Amino acid sequence: MNALYSLVLVFALVLIALFGVGTAHMAGLFGTLLPYVAVAVFLVGFANRIIGWAKSPVPFRIPTTGGQQKSLDFIQHDRFDNPVTPGQTFIRMVLEICCFRSLFRNTKVELRDGRVTYASSKFLWLFSLLFHYSFLLIVIRHMRLFFEPVPACIGFVEMIDGIMQLGVPRLYMSDLLILAGLGFLLSRRLQDPKLRYISLVTDYFPLLLIIGIALSGIYMRYFEHVDIMAIKKLTMGLVTFSPVIPAGVSVVFYIHLFLVCVLLVYFPFSKLMHAGGVFLSPTRNMPNDTRINHHENPWNDPNIKPHSYEAYEDEFREAMIEAGLPVEKKA
Ligand code: HEM
Structure with a gap:
């Protein structure tokens, strides 16, 4: 049901742009005003969430670890699963952010011959990587719409991405x-009953929205062959703050752009903020040096003095002996 709601929502968004531009002729609204509003909401919302997290106190070391902590010399220390120095923590973060290392450890529970078994499951890791890196490449390639002249590095990314030289356009x-990445991420939620049970509209909606963006883009490039020069005039108008609505821009472009605007507005308030949050996650970005450094709680009340067991025993020794309690020092 949640998947269906999300699908209806994305369809409704497509219809809003279709009728808004195709029937109500509001290209100005969809092509200039909405993109500006969306970018502003995205930037302010994103910064706000990051500042909120950055200001949250983290008085203790709370890294999640998956390996042996630094200990005695003869016990092998797992440097990247249980980092102890800032350098090791940095490498752990790079591996997490660039290679999704924690997803690589994903396991699945199955009943095999009536027994509960845990098995490695790498598909989530693989398809997540495919999705995220493809998304990144597409965003980099899109930068050609916002630069004049187009930087050489964008041309290089396009060349590599189209290196198979199949079809026209390539x-x-x-x-x-x-599409493979998004298709897998969606179908795993739909197919696995456990996952389906815990999946909400907020899980399906961003997936379907991004699928909508990708499909409308693919339709423009490979099927409709949109007037890219007219679109570039529009996008350059946006970045130079002299917005124009050139003639000959297909309505599919406005649908594509509207879905992107919705994604931008939705982003800071959604789980998609993991993109920024991963950098500030104290379970990942802290070295686990609790056996090396003594951490004092910064919130300790200075008026309350610590009372060691030694001092406690000194204070109550006689009463303890009288009550038959064991003491460390007799007098
Ligand atoms: C979340 C951001 C976006 C995603 C994921 C996305 C995705 C895509 C995809 C998958 C394509 C198919 C062809 C290709 O890969 O180049 C495409 C094409 C296109 N997109 Fe986007 N897009 C995004 C944002 C935008 C924005 C902000 C604009 C313009 C304001 C835009 C304009 C276009 C145009 C004009 C095409 C057709 C390109 C061509 O014919 O070569 N896209 N988009």
């Missing part, structure tokens, strides 16, 4: 891979 591998 097929970008990232277009296929993003």
Whole structure:
């Protein structure tokens, strides 16, 4: 049901842009005003969430660890699963952010011959990587719409992405891979009953929204062959703050752009904020040096003095002996 709601929602968004531009002729609203509002909401919302997290106190070391902590010399220390120095923590973060290392450890529970078994499951890791890297490549390639002249590095990314030289216009591998990634992420939620049970509209909606963006983009490039020069006039108008609505821009472009605007507005308030949050996650970005450094709680009340067991025993020794309690020092 949640998947269906999300699908209806994305369809409704497509219809809003279709009728808004196609029937109500509001290209100005969809092509200039909404993108500005969306970018502003995204930037302010994103910064706000990051500042909120950055200001949250983290008085203790709370890294999640998956390996041996630094201990005695003869016990092998797992440097990247249980980092102890800032350098090791940095490498752990790079591996997490660039390689999704924790997803690589994903396991699945199955009943085999009536017994509960845990098995490695790498598909989530693989398809998540495919999705995220394809998304990144597509965003980098799109930068050609916002730069004049187009930087050489964007041309290089386009060349690599289309290196198979299939078809006219050339097929970008990232277009296929993003659909494969998104298709897997969606179907795993729908197919696995456990996952389906815990999946909400907020899980399906962003997936379906991004699928909508990718499909409308693919339709524009490979099927409708939109007037890219007219679109570039529009996008350059946006970045130079002299917005124009050129003639000949297809309505599918406005649908594509509207879905992107919705994604931008939705982003800071959604689980998609993991993109920024991963950098500030104290379970990941802290070294686990609790056996090396003594951490004092910064919130300790200075008026309350610590009372060691030694001092406690000194204070109550006689009463303890009288009550028959064991003491460390007799007098
Ligand atoms: C979340 C951001 C976006 C995603 C994921 C996305 C995705 C895609 C995809 C998958 C394609 C198919 C062809 C290709 O890969 O180049 C495409 C094409 C296109 N997109 Fe986007 N897009 C995004 C944002 C935008 C924005 C902000 C604009 C313009 C304001 C835009 C304009 C276009 C145009 C004009 C095409 C057709 C390109 C061509 O014919 O070569 N897209 N988009």
